Amino acid sequence: MTTQPQRFTVLLVPAHIANGGGVGAEDTAVRSALVEATGETGASGYPRYSGQGIVADIDPETRTVEALLVDGEELDYGLVALVAA
Template sequence: MTTHPQRFTVLLVPEHFEDPQPATVEAGAVRSALVEATGEQGETGYPRYAGEGVIADIDPRTRTVEAVLVDGAELDYGFQAKIAP
């Protein structure tokens, strides 16, 4: 049986932001949200996490946000969702 993390912090950062330093990624975020596992599987096939106005399908193995809704809407162009280090 594979267990997945029960929570992640999702960071919303400008799309052009590519600094590899974890501290700078967090500092460059325009919003962050602590999301917790819902027990559901998202449309992408990955576990769904929700909290603080963010719903995200996250691949826990690669720590990649596969789909995200922010306050019920798709993420604005020019932004990307990342998992905090």
């Protein structure tokens, strides 16, 4: 039996950094948030996490952000959401 993580740190980074810009995402994030499990499942089918203005559906096995709202809005063009290592 595996248990799902109860919290993640979500990083919002410029897409060119996330796609191999050579600099660590943690160092170049324009925003980060500690999100905690809500106990709900999002529309994507993955567990929902929320905190500090960010609501994210995260696949706990692959640590992939499957859906995201930032302050109630979709993510701005040119930014990518990552789960911190």
